[in-house]
Amino acid sequence: xxxxxxxxxxxxxxxxxxxxxxxxxxxxxxxxxxxxxxxxxxxxxxxxxxxxxxxxxxxxxxxxxxxxxxxxxxxxxxxxxxxxxxxxxxxxxxxxxxxxxxxxxxxxxxxxxxxxxxxxxxxxxxxxxxxxxxxxxxxxxxxxxxxxxxxxxxxxxxxxxxxxxxxxxxxxxxxxxxxxxxxxxxxxxxxxxxxxxxxxxxxxxxxxxxxxxxxxxxxxxxxxxxxxxxxxxxxxxxxxxxxxxxxxxxxxxxxxxxxxxxxxxxxxxxxxxxxxxxxxxxxxxxxxxxxxxxxxxxxxxxxxxxxxxxxxxxxxxxxxxxxxxxxxxxxxxxxxxxxxxxxxxxxxxxxxxxxxxxxxxxxxxxxxxxxxxxxxxxxxxxxxxxxxxxxxxxxxxxxxxxxxxxxxxxxxxxxxxxxxxxxxxxxxxxxxxxxxxxxxxxxxxxxxxxxxxxx
Numbered sequence: 001x002x003x004x005x006x007x008x009x010x011x012x013x014x015x016x017x018x019x020x021x022x023x024x025x026x027x028x029x030x031x032x033x034x035x036x037x038x039x040x041x042x043x044x045x046x047x048x049x050x051x052x053x054x055x056x057x058x059x060x061x062x063x064x065x066x067x068x069x070x071x072x073x074x075x076x077x078x079x080x081x082x083x084x085x086x087x088x089x090x091x092x093x094x095x096x097x098x099x100x101x102x103x104x105x106x107x108x109x110x111x112x113x114x115x116x117x118x119x120x121x122x123x124x125x126x127x128x129x130x131x132x133x134x135x136x137x138x139x140x141x142x143x144x145x146x147x148x149x150x151x152x153x154x155x156x157x158x159x160x161x162x163x164x165x166x167x168x169x170x171x172x173x174x175x176x177x178x179x180x181x182x183x184x185x186x187x188x189x190x191x192x193x194x195x196x197x198x199x200x201x202x203x204x205x206x207x208x209x210x211x212x213x214x215x216x217x218x219x220x221x222x223x224x225x226x227x228x229x230x231x232x233x234x235x236x237x238x239x240x241x242x243x244x245x246x247x248x249x250x251x252x253x254x255x256x257x258x259x260x261x262x263x264x265x266x267x268x269x270x271x272x273x274x275x276x277x278x279x280x281x282x283x284x285x286x287x288x289x290x291x292x293x294x295x296x297x298x299x300x301x302x303x304x305x306x307x308x309x310x311x312x313x314x315x316x317x318x319x320x321x322x323x324x325x326x327x328x329x330x331x332x333x334x335x336x337x338x339x340x341x342x343x344x345x346x347x348x349x350x351x352x353x354x355x356x357x358x359x360x361x362x363x364x365x366x367x368x369x370x371x372x373x374x375x376x377x378x379x380x381x382x383x384x385x386x387x388x389x390x391x392x393x394x395x396x397x398x399x400x401x402x403x404x405x406x407x408x409x410x411x412x413x414x415x416x417x418x419x420x421x422x423x424x425x426x427x428x429x430x431x432x433x434x435x436x437x438x439x440x441x442x443x444x445x446x447x448x449x450x451x452x453x454x455x
Contacts, residue, residue, distance in 0.1 A: 003030050010201040018257040019396055023198040028057055031187060035061045035161075038183055043138060043160035045117070045179065048187030051249025054163040055115055062111060062161075071104050073112045077119040079170065083129040087143055094155060103156035110158050117164040118174045128172065134160075135178040169246070190249075196222050199256055206260050210267065217270035217310065221277055224305050225255055231301050232285050236294060244288060255280045257394060261326075261346040271313035275348060278302060279322045287387060321379070323349050323386050326393060330419050331361040349386075352379050359385055362419045370418075373411050381408060388416040423448075 003026040013020040022028070031046070035057065038044055046054040062072050073093045075086060093110055094102045104110040120128040137143050138160060145151040162182060167173045190198070200222045207218045229252050238245040258280035267273050281302060289295050306317050326344040333342040349355050356377050363375060375381065391397040401409040417424045425448065427441050 006033075010205065012202075012205045016206070016260070017395060018253070018260055021202055022053075022056060022060065023201045025190065025194050025198060027187070027190065027194065028053060031057050031185065032061060034185060039111075039159060039161060043162070043182045045162040045164070045182035045184045046187055047164055047166060047184060049189050049248070050165060051252075052187040052189055054187055058113055058161055058163055062113060065111065069108060071108050071110050073110060075112065075114050077114060077116045077130065079119055079121045081120045081130050083133040084146065086130045086133055087146065090137070090143075090155070090158075091153075097156070100152060101154045101156060103158075108157070112158060112160050114160070114162045115164075116171070117162045118167065118171045119164075120172070122172050128174065131175055131178050135175065135181070138178075138181050192226060195226060195249075195252070199225065199252070202256055203259060207262075209264055210273075213270045214267055214273050217273045220309050221259075221274075224277070224309055225252065225281070227305060228281060228285070228301060232298070235297060235301075236289065242290060247285065247288075251284050254284045258283065258390075261394075263345050266345050266347045270310065271316045272348070274306065274310050274313055275317045275319075275322070276324065278306065278317050279324045279348075282322055283387060283390060321352060321383065323352070323355055323383070325349055325355070325386050325389055327358060327362075327389060327419050330421075331358060331365070333421065334362065334365050334418070352382055355382055355386065359415065359419070363415060366415060366418045370414075373414065375408070375411055375415070381412060384408065384412050385416050385419075388413055389420055392416060392422065393420055 006029050007024050007026055008029075010023045035044060039061070046058065048054050065072070071093065073089060075081075075089055090112065091102075094104055097103055097106075114134070117131070118128075120130045122128055133143070137155065137158075141156070142152050142154045145153055160182075164174070165171050200219075203218055203222065204215075207215060210218070229247070232247050236242075236245050236247075255277075259277060262273070262276055267276060286295055286298050289298060303314070303318055306314050310317065324346060326346045328345070328347070328349060329340070329342045332340040349358075359377055359382065363373065363377070367373065377385075388399060388401070391399040401413070403409050414424055425445050427438070
């Protein structure tokens with residue numbers, strides 16, 4: 001019996017949240033089955049490049065475990081993780097049973113999932129301290145108490161699952177004697193066919209209610225995206241001066257997340273859909289490019305793809321500027337203190353003059369209640385506002401703005417957040433700002449989150 005026959009049909013999550021989308025493939029079914037069969041018996045380690053769904057497969061497996069028999073502990077490793085952090089996390093999840101024996105609450109097993117396991121930094125002697133501690137814990141089944149007299153604590157009923165990428169880019173080689181304790185599986189990157197199947201399933205399901213002309217364009221778009229993605233990876237590799245040119249499957253997913261923001265009443269023709277696609281590719285890929293030459297090469301390839309696949313709408317699709325957003329009625333919403341209904345449809349907002357009118361009015365409203373900002377909204381500033389607004393409006397949208405001092409990173413972020421109806425929390429760096437001050441700032445942030453409305 002082939003694995004293909006075991007693949008369930010894709011079901012769209014309801015309510016639709018892009019980060020919850022999981023399209024079953026032969027690979028995901030295979031690795032899920034291996035996890036199910038082997039994890040209760042042996043420690044399991046998944047190794048694979050970014051975007052091979054290591055964490056997603058493991059999290060899905062863990063979420064399916066009965067809470068009556070299992071408790072879970074997720075430990076995300078970083079270069080700052082220490083052995084003490086890991087031990088504290090493990091000890092917080094076990095109780096004393098008798099004497100020096102500890103374990104999860106009676107009758108349960110504790111599954112410890114270690115993500116990005118090879119991230120901890122290598123010390124002077126070539127060891128990674130959290131890894132050395134785990135090696136001891138898994139090999140001997142015990143740890144030394146750091147508080148009192150180094151007493152030995154025996155830990156029972158623990159299961160270990162790990163995930164990590166291959167060494168490179170901040171990830172370090174891990175002690176082979178530690179790896180030998182695991183059953184190791186290498187997750188291969190998905191093939192073009194698998195990628196095509198994944199993204200076609202998502203987009204076809206999302207656009208099922210649109211008219212036939214749009215659906216025809218949708219059926220062709222996955223091939224266009226994969227071609228552009230392959231082109232970007234081949235022609236724009238990372239170099240010492242462009243070290244951030246790292247494109248992976250997460251970027252591909254961001255294009256589709258943008259496409260999934262479309263609504264039936266806005267996208268009514270193939271040209272509008274293809275223009276939306278072009279905008280999302282610009283935002284995800286082109287916004288990361290730092291030289292005019294690279295941007296010109298990218299633009300040329302996008303134009304070539306549109307000419308070949310959608311020859312009827314080249315002019316409309318490639319028209320400049322490409323300014324999309326869902327803030328058309330933001331002024332009414334803000335001025336009425338949220339009483340005026342704003343349906344926030346993600347659409348093409350026209351030219352610079354159209355969005356300048358909106359943002360000038362939003363800026364005036366901002367200045368009435370906050371410390372006044374005197375901004376000149378020139379064309380580049382308007383483009384940046386659209387970019388920031390688009391990112392923060394997507395769930396789990398994070399942006400890293402890079403620019404020289406005085407280029408407007410802070411003030412444009414304030415204005416975009418105000419326009420989106422969000423509050424802003426800012427960390428101010430000063431001389432002597434360290435880990436303790438950062439933790440204090442985080443406490444303050446969590447207090448605000450705890451008392452505010454949960455989104």
